[in-house]
Structures are given as C-alpha cells and as structure tokens.
Amino acid sequence: MMPGMQSVVLISGGLDSTVALHEAAQRGTVVLGLSFHYGSKHNDCELPCAAWQCQQLGVPHQVVRLDFINDLFRSDLLQSGGAIPAGHYEDVSMRRTVVPFRNGIMLAIAAGIAESRDAQALVIAAHGGDHAIYPDCRESFLGPMAEAIRAGTYAGIQVCRPFVQSRKQELVRIGQALGVDFRHTWSCYQGGSRHCGRCGTCVERHEAFLLAGVADPTEYAAEVGT
C-alpha cells in the first residue's frame, strides 16, 4: 500500500486481521474496518473483538449481515452445519469448516463499499499458513481477484495482501511490535465464552504464540491440543 492511501480493512476480530488492521493504520488512513456477520458459530465472539480493535485505533467499524450464507451455504463453520472437528488446523477434517468462496464474497463487497467511499485500497490478512485447506487464501486466487477488483472499479482499487508469504507466528511478532492487545482477538471456531483449546484454530493460535516466542494471553477451556 502506498503511504497516504485510504483503505478499507477486512477485520474478522481474529488474530491475523487484527494485526493487518493495526499495520494498515500505521501506514495510512483506514477509512473503515469491515466485518461480516454470516452465521458462523463464532461470529458473536469475534465481532465484538473487531469492534474493540477499531475503537482503540479510532477507525469506524461496520458490520454487514450476510444471512444468506447460513441459509444457503454448506459448511460446518456455520450454525446450520455440523459439529466443528477437533484436531490440527491443516487436517483434512478442517476442510468441512470452509465456507465456500468466503474471501471472494467479502472482498467483492468490500470493493463496492470502498468505491462508494472513494477509498483506493482493500487489505486482507490471508497468510501462508491458511493455504493448505483454503483455496480462497492462496495467491492463485488472490492474484486474479485483485486484478478483477482493479479492472472492475472506476478507482482501480488495489487489494493489499501483506501477509500472503508469511506464517502466522510472524503475524504474532508483528502484532507484538505494534502493541496489539491479543486478549481482544478471537480464533476459536466453536464460539462460546472461552477458546475451546481443541479445534484446529485454537491449536494453530497457540502454536503461533509458541513459535513466535510470545506469551499466549488466551484463556483456553482445555489444555491446548488435548
């Protein structure tokens, strides 16, 4: 992103997009933190974190409701789907939690909102660790999607994907350096009042803190990975 650019940042309230928000706010003007309520089991846990992080930075926050996803899409991440599998984030069982083309939908809506607000850039936090099971986190998707958004908007809106070559532990380190309060981020796919410690996203979150050498401030309901 060029310095001074006005951007819309996709912010779920998870660890990755929270770091992306803080980094974008340091580099330029974030005109909007954009979240989606699409009926996942953990939306009601992560969206308050997204709002909190935006408020900390003085960034306007908008939640867009996408009720049709829970109604029409097939995914165990959704309230309409089956149970969240336990295990490692990269396990094939986690594939059942993929919401088909979710990043495409979120980026497309963000492009329309950015064009409506005269912003020049979008930021998405997809990172290297996501690639194994999520086709819409890979550069083979993000590259053409970015080109479609550039060509399909009058402003030629740019899609910034600062972490696409990074691992999650690097995001923890970047966030630590930026002073991110990780207690106000949510990863667990189960939802609930505490991180479960058993689903793939809890395992991945905890591992990232370990690998980054940063103390994990998360309170887990069970010892991670048990």
Next chain:
Amino acid sequence: MMPGMQSVVLISGGLDSTVALHEAAQRGTVVLGLSFHYGSKHNDCELPCAAWQCQQLGVPHQVVRLDFINDLFRSDLLQSGGAIPAGHYEDVSMRRTVVPFRNGIMLAIAAGIAESRDAQALVIAAHGGDHAIYPDCRESFLGPMAEAIRAGTYAGIQVCRPFVQSRKQELVRIGQALGVDFRHTWSCYQGGSRHCGRCGTCVERHEAFLLAGVADPTEYAAEVGT
C-alpha cells in the same frame, strides 16, 4: 459450457439474463436461477419476471437479499440514490446508476452457492453493449474474476459469459429463436407499473428490438426516447 454441466444462472429478470437462462437450460441442467434483491428502484418489477421465467422452465429460483447495498453503496439506481437520468444508455450520465462492483458481488455469492450445491458452472449475461459504462461487464474484469472463481473453489467452478462479444440485438434474436416471452422481462430503471420509455435502459431495450427486426411487445408509458 460443456454439455451436461450443472449450472447456476444469474437472472435479474431483465432481457439479457432471461435469454441466458433459456439458453443454459437448453444446453444443460440449470440447478438454480439466482436473483438478488439489493434495493434498486426496479427490483420489485424485475424479480417477479425472473421468477416467472424460472417457473416456465421448471428451474428452482432463489432470491438473495443484499440489504447492505442500498444502505452502504452510492448509486442512483438504488432507492437511497438520486433520480434516474433520462437519455441514452451509453451516456456518461448513466454512470451515476452503476452499483459499484455489483457483478463481482453477485458472481462471488453465486460461486459460494454453486460450490455448496455441487454445480460446476455459473452463467452471467454481460454483453458487449454494457461495456461502455460498466467496468464490471468487461472481459478485462470477467476474465480475472472467472480465474479467481476457478482457483478459489474446490470444484474449479467455471464462469460462462456467452454474450460477452455480442450486442443486445443479437440476444433478442437468440431469445426469439428460443421462444422467450419478452413480455415477462423488465428493463426500466425507474420501476413503476410500466416501462417509462425515457431512461437509458428503456431506450436501449427498444433499440435492440428495432435492430433485431423483432416486434417490441413492451408497453411504454411514453413514446421511447421522447
């Protein structure tokens, strides 16, 4: 589209997408006609046409509500926007009626629904006459968007754009040959009980019938183009 493919067809209830629906139904199995209610001034006129056309063909029809577009997007096509300009469809004044990245949003959502239903293809009716003012109707957008959808879905969903090199009058001829009842299609951006005859889309619609040498069955409130 390969013969026998299962497709989801974007159907607004306008002339172009109605012809695309009938053509796709002839070539393969249309598992869903997909429409969007996004708060345009003419949604309530065109969506019943979309439903009628699907019913004629025995194709399931689904309307997805995108209320956030009317709330958050800037366009005179929307109920939240200014008046629809009179004049020719290609006039620069019509640019105010563009809904930013609308085709990107609709294709992205369609991709998620298609993946959830094990369909292999999407069909969009964007045609050559749209290109002048709509960046998201051009092949420079559609090509990368199609690649993003192919790469971002497990099924490698294909985006078919059969009319991207055609003019609207050719669609009228194709529709005529397929026996499309054009009385059950809606173009006018104004909405209301009859086509206004004055907005760019009415002018373009009538011209297409004239150029195709097909009688225009549309009842206009005013002589077209006056």
